[in-house]
Amino acid sequence: MKTFDELFAELTDRAAERPAGSGTVAALDSGVHTLGKKIIEEAGEVWLAAEHESADAFAEEVSQLLYWLQVMMIKRGVTLAAVYRHL
Numbered sequence: 001m002k003t004f005d006e007l008f009a010e011l012t013d014r015a016a017e018r019p020a021g022s023g024t025v026a027a028l029d030s031g032v033h034t035l036g037k038k039i040i041e042e043a044g045e046v047w048l049a050a051e052h053e054s055a056d057a058f059a060e061e062v063s064q065l066l067y068w069l070q071v072m073m074i075k076r077g078v079t080l081a082a083v084y085r086h087l
């Protein structure tokens with residue numbers, strides 16, 4: 001288990017070190033347009049899970065949406081602090 005901030009740190013390392021086989025590296029290389037479509041897809045899955053699935057299945061979909069949002073943040077060079085400023 002990891003926190004939101006811990007995942008962001010891990011993904012930031014992946015972006016810097018670019019280890020072979022990292023799905024995050026491949027996702028970053030796919031570009032903002034592709035990442036945007038993935039975020040929309042995952043958001044849809046969150047919505048459907050909220051309406052039709054268990055709490056645990058819903059939580060899993062939320063975790064995936066958070067992952068893809070973090071990948072987009074890293075792609076755009078946006079830090080957690082920049083986001084937290086708006087909360």
Ligand SMILES: N=c1c2ncn([C@@H]3O[C@H](COP(=O)(O)OP(=O)(O)OP(=O)(O)O)[C@@H](O)[C@H]3O)c2ncn1[C@@H]1O[C@H](COP(=O)(O)O)[C@@H](O)[C@H]1O
Nearest residue numbers: 007010011014021022023024025042045063064065067068
């Ligand atoms: N938390 C995640 C995470 N959440 C979601 N995903 C990706 O998002 C996809 C979402 O699954 P779906 O079922 O919606 O999509 P799918 O249709 O099965 O998958 P696709 O065919 O669309 O890729 C997963 O298949 C993963 O590719 C994640 N990929 C990685 N992580 C974590 O990120 C860290 C770095 O991972 P790597 O870069 O792969 O080393 C590790 O701690 C991982 O656990």
